[in-house]
Amino acid sequence: MDPWPRILQVMICLVLARCDVSAEKCSKGESECPNDDPKSCGCSISRDTSIYKQSGDLKLESVDRYRQTKDKLTPASKTDFPRTHGMVNIPGGSFFMGTNEPIFVADGEGPERFVRVNAFYLDKYEVSNAEFELFVNATNYKTEAETFGNSFVMDTYVSEDVKKKIKQAVQGAPWWVPVDGADWKHPYGEDSSTKEIMDHPVLHTSWNDAVAYCEWMTKRLPTEAEWEYACRGDKVGRLFPWGNKVNPKEEHWMNIWHGEFPNSNTADDGYETTAPVTAFPKQNKFGLKNMIGNAWEWTSDWWGTQHSTESKDNPMGPDRGADKVKKGGSFMCHETYCYRYRCAARSQNTPDSSAVNLGFRCASNKLPKYLHMEDP
Ligand SMILES: [Ca+2]
Ligand SMILES: [Ca+2]
Numbered sequence: 001m002d003p004w005p006r007i008l009q010v011m012i013c014l015v016l017a018r019c020d021v022s023a024e025k026c027s028k029g030e031s032e033c034p035n036d037d038p039k040s041c042g043c044s045i046s047r048d049t050s051i052y053k054q055s056g057d058l059k060l061e062s063v064d065r066y067r068q069t070k071d072k073l074t075p076a077s078k079t080d081f082p083r084t085h086g087m088v089n090i091p092g093g094s095f096f097m098g099t100n101e102p103i104f105v106a107d108g109e110g111p112e113r114f115v116r117v118n119a120f121y122l123d124k125y126e127v128s129n130a131e132f133e134l135f136v137n138a139t140n141y142k143t144e145a146e147t148f149g150n151s152f153v154m155d156t157y158v159s160e161d162v163k164k165k166i167k168q169a170v171q172g173a174p175w176w177v178p179v180d181g182a183d184w185k186h187p188y189g190e191d192s193s194t195k196e197i198m199d200h201p202v203l204h205t206s207w208n209d210a211v212a213y214c215e216w217m218t219k220r221l222p223t224e225a226e227w228e229y230a231c232r233g234d235k236v237g238r239l240f241p242w243g244n245k246v247n248p249k250e251e252h253w254m255n256i257w258h259g260e261f262p263n264s265n266t267a268d269d270g271y272e273t274t275a276p277v278t279a280f281p282k283q284n285k286f287g288l289k290n291m292i293g294n295a296w297e298w299t300s301d302w303w304g305t306q307h308s309t310e311s312k313d314n315p316m317g318p319d320r321g322a323d324k325v326k327k328g329g330s331f332m333c334h335e336t337y338c339y340r341y342r343c344a345a346r347s348q349n350t351p352d353s354s355a356v357n358l359g360f361r362c363a364s365n366k367l368p369k370y371l372h373m374e375d376p
Contacts, residue, residue, distance in 0.1 A: 042173025043296070043330070043338050043357070045152055046323065046350040047144075047206075062142040063212050069139060075217045076370035077138060081130035081198050084277050085123065085217065086374035087367060088287050090230050092119035096237065097228055097315075098307060099344040108305030109344045112237075116313045117229045122222060123361035124374045125277035125289050126297065127213065129194040132184060132202040135213050144206040145183040145354040151204040152355040153179040153188055154332060156262065157273060162189035175262045176355075187356055199276040201295035201359040207324045207351035210298045210360040218369075219362035221300040224325045224346065225315045226363055231291045231327070231343035233284030239342045241284035241291055253280050254293030256341050261334035274331055287376035292328045292341040295359030301325040303348035323348035330357035 075085075094116045102109035135141060145151040154175045155163065162179060170176040181190030184204045187197075194200070205213070207221075214220050222230070231241050242248050252269035259266035271279070275294055283291050291297075301317025303325050317325065325348055329341030340347055349358065367373055 042170060042176050043332070043340070043355075044323075044347050044349055045170055045173065045176050045355065046353040047148065062144075062147060063208050066139045066141050066212050066216070070216050074138065075134075075368065077134045079130055079134055081128075083131070084125040084128050084199070085131050085371070086125075087121040087219075087362075087364060087371060088124050088374050088376050089367075090117075090120050090122050090226070090286055092117055093229070093234075095229050095232055095234075097225055097344075099237070103339050103342070103345065106305065107340075107346055108307060109346065111307065111309055113307055113309050114311035115225050115229070115315060116311070117225055118314055118365075120222070120226055121219075121364040121367050121373075122226070122230050122286070122288065123219070123363070124287055126201040126295050126359050126361050127205075127210075128199050128277045129184065129202050130198040132205070132213060133198070135216050139216065141209075141212060141216075143184055143204065143209045143354070144352050145204040145209075148352075150178050150180050151182040152176050152353075153182050154262070154356060156265070157188045157356065159189060159191050162191060182356070183354075197274065197276075199278065200274040201277055201290075203274070203295060203356050203359055204354040205298075205359060206354045207298045207349070209354075210362075211300075214360075214362035217362055219364040221298055221360065222363035223314070223316050224299040224301040224327065225312075227291075227297065227299050227327050228343055230286055230288060231284070233286050233288075235284065239344075241288070241343060251281070253283060254341060255280065255290065255331045256293045256329065257332055257334040257337075259334075261332075261337045271331060282376075285376060287374065290328075292343070293333070294331055295328075296326045296330045296347070296355075296357055297328045298358070298360040299325045299327055322350060324351050326358060332357045 096112045097115040098110050098112050100110050100112045155177050166177045179189045184202050185194055186192050187203045210221060233241050235243060238244050255269050255271045255275040257265055258268035265272050282289060302321030303323035304318040325346055327346055333341045
C-alpha cells in the first residue's frame with residue numbers, strides 16, 4: 001500500500017498544529033502584524049517523524065552508519081570547485097544577546113542578556129552544494145529528506161509538472177508545499193538539479209544532516225550564542241551585522257526577498273533564489289558572508305523562548321527540547337512576512353526537518369589541521 005496519502009495527511013495536520021495561520025496571512029506592515037507569534041512566516045514548518053516511525057516503513061540509519069566509517073575519511077578532499085570550507089577566527093568576548101526591542105516577541109528575541117563567548121572558529125561561508133557533495137561522495141551519506149522522500153519547497157520555485165502532483169499545501173502559508181523528490185540534489189523538485197549552482201548553499205539538510213557533515217569536517221555546529229556573537233561583530237544593539245541600514249552604501253549586502261511576498265520577487269539584490277555562498281560583501285569585521293539572508297542556518301541549541309537576564313558564559317541553550325534553533329533568515333524573507341534577517345531574530349524546526357531555504361555553516365574550537373585560517 002502506498003503510505004504517502006496517509007503520511008501527507010497526517011503531516012499536514014501536524015504542520016498546521018505547529019503553525020498559527022492567522023499570523024501567516026498578515027501581509028501588512030510589521031506594526032499591523034501580530035508580533036507575538038513565532039510562526040508568522042511559515043518558516044518553522046516541520047516534519048513529523050512519528051508517523052514514519054509508527055508505520056515502521058522507514059529506517060533513519062544513515063547518521064549512525066556514517067559515524068562508523070567517518071574516521072577513514074578525508075575532509076580535505078579535492079574537488080573541481082573552489083573550496084569554500086575555510087574558517088575565520090572569532091576572538092572571545094562579550095555581547096548583549098537578544099534584543100529589548102523584539103519584532104517577534106513570542107520568538108524569544110528578548111530580553112537582552114549579557115553573554116561571554118570563548119574564542120572559536122566559524123566557517124566564512126554557508127556550506128555549499130560542492131562542499132556537501134564531497135561529504136556525500138566520501139561517505140555515501142543519505143540525507144533525511146532523501147530517506148523520507150520529500151521536503152518543503154515554495155511553490156513559486158516548482159515546475160508546472162511537479163505542481164500538478166501536489167495536492168496539499170500548508171494552510172495559512174499556502175506557498176509551502178511538500179514536494180516528492182525534493183532534496184539537496186534536487187532543491188526545487190525531482191526535475192531540478194544543483195549542476196549550475198554548486199557554489200550555492202546546500203539546502204534541504206536537516207539538523208541531523210548538518211551535524212553529520214560538520215563532524216566529518218572535524219567541526220561542529222555553532223551554538224546560538226556563538227552564531228549571534230559572530231553575526232553582531234561588535235556592533236552593539238544593531239539590527240544587521242553591519243549596522244541598521246538595510247542597504248549600506250546604497251548597496252545590497254544580503255539576499256532576501258524584494259517585491260511583494262509571496263506574489264512577486266523583483267530580485268533587486270540580483271537573486272530570485274539562492275546566491276553563491278561567496279556573493280555580497282563581507283557582512284562585518286569578521287569577514288563572514290551571508291550570515292543573514294541566503295539560507296537559514298542551524299545552530300546546536302534546543303529551542304526555548306524564556307531567557308534569564310542573568311549573565312552567562314558560553315550558553316548552550318536548554319538541555320532538551322523538540323526543535324532546534326536556526327538563525328539568519330533566508331532569500332525568502334521579506335520585511336512584511338518574515339523580518340527575521342536580523343542578528344537577534346530566530347526561528348526553529350524539528351531536527352529532522354528540511355526545506356528549500358534552510359542550510360548551515362560549521363564552527364570549531366580549534367582550526368582543523370587540514371585548513372589554513374581565512375583572512376577576515
Ligand atoms: Ca533576493
Ligand atoms: Ca545565511
